[in-house]
Every structure is written in structure tokens, then in C-alpha cells.
Amino acid sequence: MNKKELFHQFVAFTATVHQVTHDLTKNIKIDDITPIQYKILEYITINRLITPTEVSDCLHLSMPNTSRELRKLREKNWIEKINDTKDRRKHYIRLTEKGKHMMDEAFTCIETRFQKLIENSSNEELEEIRKALTTLQTKIFLNQSVEK
């Protein structure tokens, strides 16, 4: 196995992923949301209950900037704070009902676009795709050696 070739395939692959996700998420009819704010909401949607520090780490935002964006999301009533009962410095963030509803709509719109990408795939191909996603998640991406 040629590891250099694999690397080049990987680079081309990630570039494609970026382009496709951009296509899937562009022009979603959410009033007045910035790309980063969307990413934060997406992250919260996927991960349910998280702290600002986690958002900062995972989305590579500084704490002050994370704090600012979370404040904006709170002002728009899409997320809310939940205090940690043990450590009073910490708090958690979750979607409000309004936020959940809004993300549901967004995901429905994105899903429609996604389904179009796979509409001509047979069941066997879909199963192949599912396995491929799982393989990459477990064999590459979860190995992340995060260095600060």
C-alpha cells in the first residue's frame, strides 16, 4: 500500500467534501445566521449537551469569540444555558424549542438535497456507502491526535 498515494487521495477527498457540504448548506432559509453560527448550531444538534469550552475546542474558536457567538445565538433564542450543579463556573448549552424547530427545518432542507445525491443508488450501494462512512470515521477520524 502506497501511503503517499493514499494521502493525495485523501486531500482530494476532503476538498470534495468541503465543496459538497457547501452546496448542501448554502442558501438555507434561516433568517440572519452566519456560517459559524450555523456550525455551532449543527455541532449542538449533533452533540446535544455541551459546554462553551467544548465548542471552542472542537470548532477551533477562541473562548472570547465563542462567547460572543453563543451570546448572539442566545439573543436570537436558539440556545439556552443550563448551569452545572457541581461546578458553578461551568454551564451547558442546548437548543431551545425554537432552536430545535429551526434546525429541524434546516436539516430537512439539507436532507432533501442529500437524498438527491443518492437517489439513483441501489440498496447494495447505499449499504456500501454506509460502510465506507463508518470505516473512515473509525479508522481515520477518531484517531485524531489533537495537539494544542
Add this chain to the structure above:
Amino acid sequence: MNKKELFHQFVAFTATVHQVTHDLTKNIKIDDITPIQYKILEYITINRLITPTEVSDCLHLSMPNTSRELRKLREKNWIEKINDTKDRRKHYIRLTEKGKHMMDEAFTCIETRFQKLIENSSNEELEEIRKALTTLQTKIFLNQSVEK
């Protein structure tokens, strides 16, 4: 095959890809390059000979903004214009020797980080990864129904 479930797996997957590529490319020691400029250079590196219009379409930049960024890259002597002999309105873009050298260094640095992600994988696993990348590229991403 549950298509909705596949969609959610896909969303989580793309979020991970974004995080990992951010980790792989952050702090690369290229003097004075912005994220978008890097993306453009990466795109040129992968695709060799392209027009500004293609850059605009594929990286989702407006033509004026594309033009501005390409000018900056030209000013730094990383890319150069090649006139189209048939259509004198058009021109192509390619890396200069300086640009190639710089991208080589960047890719080397990124490759080192990438190899770390797969250092513990057996040959069979690497082959699995390669197949998974190919599967996703061909069965999902190349189906892109690009709508303007």
C-alpha cells in the same frame, strides 16, 4: 436501508472531516497566507490548469472576490497567468516554481500529520480506507447536482 439514518451519519461525518482537516492544515508555516488563499492554491495544486471562473464556481467565490484573491497570489509570485490562444478573454492559472515549492512544503507538513492518523493501521485497514474513499467519491460526491 434507512435513508434518514444514513443522512445523519453523513452529517456527523462531514462535521468530523471539517474538524480534522482544520487540525491537519492549521499553523502550517506559510508566511502570510489566508485560509481562502490556501484553499485556492490547494485547488490549483490538485487540478493543475484552471480558469478563474472554475475557481469561482468550485470554491463558491464571486468573480470579483476571486479576481482579488488571485491578484494577491500573483503578487506573491505563487501563481501565474497563461493566456488562452483561442479565446483572448480567458486565461489559465498555474503554480509558479516558487508556488510549487511552497505547496510541496505545505503538503509534506500535512502529510506528516496525516500519516500519524494512520500509523497504527495494518495493510488491510489501509486498503479498506482506500476503498472507502473511492466509494464515497464515486457514489456520492461525483453525483453533485450543482444548481446555481
Add this chain to the structure above:
DNA sequence: TCATTTAGTTATCAAATGATAAGTATGGAG
């Protein structure tokens, strides 16, 4: 108790990116 660390906030400034209007030059259809 007192210093230090952690979690998060506020304020401010700079840089990157997005959006739009208006321009040049060439190509192509009729």
C-alpha cells in the same frame, strides 16, 4: 488562607471575506 488555575465574559481593534456597482475587452449571433 492565599495564590493559582479554570471557565467564561466584555470590550476593542484588525484582518478576512462577502456583496455590489461599474468598468474593459473579446466573442458570437443575427
Add this chain to the structure above:
DNA sequence: CTCCATACTTATCATTTGATAACTAAATGA
């Protein structure tokens, strides 16, 4: 030749995002 489309450019302004300093409050550890 005229008109319109295409391929790009320049200029300008608004918004988003990044970076940094300085802060509060609670936890932790000696």
C-alpha cells in the same frame, strides 16, 4: 455592423471572523 453575452477586473463598502487585553467568579491546592 450591432447587440448581447462572456470572462474578467477595479473599486468600494459592509459584515464576519480573528486576536488580544483585561476582567469576574468559582474551584483547587499548598
